[in-house]
Amino acid sequence: MNGRGTPAEERACYVYGIVPKGVDSSGLEGIGDPPARVGLVPHRGLAALVSAVVVDGPLGTAADLKAHARVLDTLAAHGPVLPMRFGGVVRDLGAVIDELLAPHEDAFLRALEDLRGTAQFTLLGTYQEEHVLREVLADREDIARLHMDVAALPQEATYYERVRLGEMIAREIASLREADTLETLERLAPLAVAVKASPSADAPGDRAVSASFLVRKDDWDAFEKAAEGLARQWSGRVALRLLGPIAPYDFAGDAVEARRTDEGADRPWG
Structure with a gap:
């Protein structure tokens, strides 16, 4: 009491x-x-x-x-x-x-040593809807034509066409997302010691890129400048947000797993 x-x-x-x-x-x-x-x-x-x-x-x-x-x-x-x-x-x-x-002393000590001098940076990109739609319509004449046809008719008369149009645009954006993720990794991965990119199939419709990078402290400035360069290149098309330096949320589990001595235990980190 x-x-x-x-x-x-x-x-x-x-x-x-x-x-x-x-x-x-x-x-x-x-x-x-x-x-x-x-x-x-x-x-x-x-x-x-x-x-x-x-x-x-x-x-x-x-x-x-x-x-x-x-x-x-x-x-x-x-x-x-x-x-x-x-x-x-x-x-x-x-x-x-x-x-x-x-119970995890050895694995924790070694993982901490592996991660010493590093931190995580996470890059999140969101498509600017109007810009990316113009990009899709410019690249795909068939989608542009269907878009014009749908816009010229009453909404209740074009239900199935609108569904089809939405599916076609979504597939094109998925292709853009794969290409943009690849470019992101080509630009930033050389400055990191490890990379994790979210699968394109799991991304929200407006997500352009979602990737995490484990970066050594000596490379933090260069990494941030490279990310800023990408943001300038995509200005008006993709809104980029860089988080970091932050704790290695996406990499700590792998570091410990690689150093574990008790294989059967549950992993409490991550």
Whole structure:
């Protein structure tokens, strides 16, 4: 019971990620309202970034997601970090060591070393609808002709033609997306040590490109300039957004998997 006669809240440890022991976490604020102070749970050469969380409390608000990323990205700008999936809750400080750090110690240490001096940059591109439609109509005379025919008739009289037109335009945009993704990788991949591009088939209709790059710190400036050059080239056609340097969300799992010694365990990171 607390001093006001109400049941004490049961608390657990929320884990943000894994870092080398000795990292400075002072001043970091994590999830919760008010934000919880982030601390370290050390084990040999490792440490887990944690904060207290109410066991039965709400988790997963937009503010929590931002706080989770903010903690990891702040540290990723200065050293290696292995991000945990959002929502990683462990029973107590002892369980952080016994269930997370100790069983994966070797894999975590080696993965952190592999990621040292790198950070992730993610490039997201969205097609500007009017521009890309003009591009499709200019390249495909049959689509342009159908587009004009449909526009000249009442909507209720052209239902099937409109469906067909939409499907044809969608296929053309899918082809453009593949070409634009290839150009993005040709321009930026030489500046990265690893690349992950989202499959074109999984992209939203207006998505031009979605790719993540693991980049060494010495190449951050060159990478950003190359991305800026691509943005200038596609100005008015594709709106590009570059996120980074951020924690290696898309690469940490592979780094740990490559270094694992206990093949059968679940992967808690990523």
